[in-house]
Amino acid sequence: MRENLYAPCTFTGIYRNIFFYTSITSLWNIRKRRMFMTVEDLEKEIPGLIEYTETMPEEIRKKAFVKVYPPGKLIHQKDCEFQFFGIVAKGENRVINEFENGKIYMIETNRAIDFIGEVTILAEMPRTSVTIEAVTECTVIYISRRDAETWIRNDQHILRLMARRTAFKLYRSSYNNGLKLYYPPTFLLADYLVRAYEGSLSEQTDAVFPENGAFILQKIRERLSEELGMNIKTLDRTIRSMQKNGYFNLTKGKISFGYEEYIKMKEFITTAKG
Numbered sequence: 001m002r003e004n005l006y007a008p009c010t011f012t013g014i015y016r017n018i019f020f021y022t023s024i025t026s027l028w029n030i031r032k033r034r035m036f037m038t039v040e041d042l043e044k045e046i047p048g049l050i051e052y053t054e055t056m057p058e059e060i061r062k063k064a065f066v067k068v069y070p071p072g073k074l075i076h077q078k079d080c081e082f083q084f085f086g087i088v089a090k091g092e093n094r095v096i097n098e099f100e101n102g103k104i105y106m107i108e109t110n111r112a113i114d115f116i117g118e119v120t121i122l123a124e125m126p127r128t129s130v131t132i133e134a135v136t137e138c139t140v141i142y143i144s145r146r147d148a149e150t151w152i153r154n155d156q157h158i159l160r161l162m163a164r165r166t167a168f169k170l171y172r173s174s175y176n177n178g179l180k181l182y183y184p185p186t187f188l189l190a191d192y193l194v195r196a197y198e199g200s201l202s203e204q205t206d207a208v209f210p211e212n213g214a215f216i217l218q219k220i221r222e223r224l225s226e227e228l229g230m231n232i233k234t235l236d237r238t239i240r241s242m243q244k245n246g247y248f249n250l251t252k253g254k255i256s257f258g259y260e261e262y263i264k265m266k267e268f269i270t271t272a273k274g
Contacts, residue, residue, distance in 0.1 A: 037066040039141055042089045049089050052113055053141070055157045060147045067142060069134040075116060078131045085148035086116030091138030096131050096226070106227045108169060109135060116140060118162045121148060180229045185238040187272045188228050190247065190265040193217065193255065197262050215262070217255040 095107045225235045248257035
C-alpha cells in the first residue's frame with residue numbers, strides 16, 4: 001500500500017510535512033525580503049554602498065526600488081529607451097555588444113559597486129548603446145532617469161563618482177586597446193587566464209580552488225570565445241596547443257592549472273611582449 005506522505009498519523013508524514021513547510025516558508029521569506037528590499041537595507045548589508053547613496057535626496061530615495069537578477073539575466077538591452085538609472089550594489093555583470101548577424105562581442109566585465117546607464121545619461125542620449133548581462137546574481141537600486149538627472153545636476157559628489165567610474169572603464173579599455181589585433185590567440189588566452197587567476201585569489205571558493213589547489217575556469221567554450229573575441233574553432237585549437245605545451249590541464253572539459261602553470265604563463269606573456 002502506497003504511503004500517504006501527508007498522513008498526520010505517521011511520523012514520516014509529519015516530518016516530511018514539516019520539512020516541506022519549512023523549505024517553502026524559507027524560500028518565500030527570502031523572496032519576500034528581496035521583493036521589499038530598500039536602499040536602507042542594502043546600506044546596512046553593504047557599508048561601502050553608503051558612499052554612493054548618502055547624498056541621494058530623500059524624495060528620490062523614497063521612490064527608489066531594488067531588483068535582483070539571477071545569473072544570465074539581461075539587466076538592460078542595447079538600443080532600448082533608457083528609463084531607469086541603476087546602482088549595482090552586489091554582483092558581477094558583463095557589457096556586450098550585440099550585432100544584427102547574431103554575433104556577440106564582450107566589451108568588459110564589471111563588479112559592484114557600479115552604475116547602470118551612467119554613460120547614456122552623461123552623453124545625454126535617449127537609448128542604450130550596449131547590453132548588460134548578470135554574470136553572478138546582481139542586486140540593483142533603480143531610480144527614474146528624470147530623478148537621476150535631477151540628482152546629478154544638483155550634486156557634485158555623485159557626479160564625481162560617476163565620472164571616476166566612467167574614466168576608470170575608459171582607462172582600462174584604452175590600456176588594452178588593440179591587444180586582440182596584434183597578439184596571437186595563445187597570448188590572448190594566456191593573458192585571460194592569468195587575469196582570471198589573479199582576480200579569483202580573493203574568492204578562494206571550493207568551485208574555483210578545489211582541494212588540490214588547482215584553479216578551475218568556470219566558463220563554457222561559447223562564453224570564453226565571446227570574451228576573447230575569437231571563434232570556437234580557433235579557441236579549440238589554442239586550448240589543445242597550450243594543453244600540449246603544459247600550460248594547463250582539462251578537468252571535465254574545463255581549463256585547470258596550478259601556481260606553477262600560472263608562473264609559466266606569466267613568463268610566456270612577458271616574453272611575447274618583448
